Amino acid sequence: MTAWQQWLQHPERSRVRNAFFQIHLWVGAGAAGYILLVSISGSVIVYRNELSRRFSIEWLVNLHENLLAGASGRLVNGIGAIFVTSLCLTGAIIWWPGVKNWRRSLTVNWRANFARINWDLHSALGFWCFLFILLWGVSGTYFSFPRLFDALFILDPADHFTDQGLFWLSRLHFGRFGWFTEVVWSLLGFVPAVLAFTGVFICCRRMIYKKPSNPNTQSD
Numbered sequence: 001m002t003a004w005q006q007w008l009q010h011p012e013r014s015r016v017r018n019a020f021f022q023i024h025l026w027v028g029a030g031a032a033g034y035i036l037l038v039s040i041s042g043s044v045i046v047y048r049n050e051l052s053r054r055f056s057i058e059w060l061v062n063l064h065e066n067l068l069a070g071a072s073g074r075l076v077n078g079i080g081a082i083f084v085t086s087l088c089l090t091g092a093i094i095w096w097p098g099v100k101n102w103r104r105s106l107t108v109n110w111r112a113n114f115a116r117i118n119w120d121l122h123s124a125l126g127f128w129c130f131l132f133i134l135l136w137g138v139s140g141t142y143f144s145f146p147r148l149f150d151a152l153f154i155l156d157p158a159d160h161f162t163d164q165g166l167f168w169l170s171r172l173h174f175g176r177f178g179w180f181t182e183v184v185w186s187l188l189g190f191v192p193a194v195l196a197f198t199g200v201f202i203c204c205r206r207m208i209y210k211k212p213s214n215p216n217t218q219s220d
Contacts, residue, residue, distance in 0.1 A: 007096070008098065008099050009098055009099060009100075010098060011094075011096050011097065011098055012098075017093065017094055017096075020090045020093045020094050021090075021094045023086070023090050024087060024090040024091055024094055025199075025202075025203055025206070026203075027083055027086060027087055027090070028087055028195075028196070028199040028200075028203070029199065029200060029203045030083075031080060031083040031084070031087070031196075032196040032197075032199060032200045033196075034076075034080045034083070035080070035084065035192045035193065035195070035196040036192075036193045036196045036197070037063070037067075038064055038077070038080065038140075038192075039189055039190060039191070039192040039193035039196070040189075040190065040193055041060055041063050041064040042064055042136070042189045043185075043186045043187075043189030043190050044057075044060060044186075045057065045060055045061055045064055046174065046175060046176070046182050046185050046186040046189065047182060047186065048061060049176070065077065065143075074143075074144050075144065077140065077143075077144050078140070078141055078143070078144025078145045079144075080140070081136075081137050081138075081139075081140030081141040081143075081144060082137070082141055084133065084136065084137035084140065084192070085134065085137035085138055085141060087133075087137075088130060088133050088134040088137055089134075091126050091130075092130060095123060095126060095127055097123075104120075105120075105123045105124065105127065106124055106127060106128075107120065107124055108120040108121050108124050115201075115205060118198045118201050118202065119198075119202060121194065121198050122195060122198035122199060122202060125191055125194060125195055125198075126195060129188060129191045132188050132191070133191065133192055133195075135169075135172055135173065136173060136192070138169065139169045139170060139172065139173035140173070142166065142169060142170070143170075143173075149162075149166065152165070152166075
């Protein structure tokens with residue numbers, strides 16, 4: 001069996017896939033608290049304009065943007081955003097469960113035991129919300145480390161596409177295009193928090209019971 005055939009049929013046997021799984025597992029466990037914090041605070045400040053008419057939410061905004069620590073907090077926030085981006089990319093690689101099981105990884109079997117539901121929820125939410133979470137990871141990195149994106153201006157001498165791209169990247173981060181997108185962004189903003197919780201559960205269960213990295217070998 002070639003490496004490609006192994007990836008299609010039995011990805012759990014791939015050393016490359018298992019290496020990415022370890023990266024995803026431990027980066028996710030290490031960044032879980034951070035992700036939980038920015039996920040919940042980000043969902044709330046989607047309604048920043050509306051809430052500011054009745055409440056002072058400067059503290060919450062400062063928490064989300066700078067972790068209440070000024071420039072140092074913004075630096076940590078940028079590193080956290082890079083972690084989120086890496087979790088998206090590694091998660092996309094390890095999500096593939098094989099030709100026979102890929103449909104199963106798109107849904108949640110709510111009649112299964114808690115461990116199975118937890119895994120299904122992590123896998124399905126990660127798949128369906130991949131683009132949103134990647135968007136937040138990349139845009140969060142841009143807000144903290146804008147100079148990392150200077151290379152885009154080299155590729156675009158006229159700066160037109162780069163300026164527009166970065167402008168829309170910033171706008172899409174907050175989703176303030178009307179009441180509908182605000183509702184969607186606010187609800188989806190909780191997804192990283194759910195992924196953080198389910199990911200930590202998977203990590204702890206793996207450490208305690210030494211479960212294999214392939215979700216399809218877990219018992220139902």
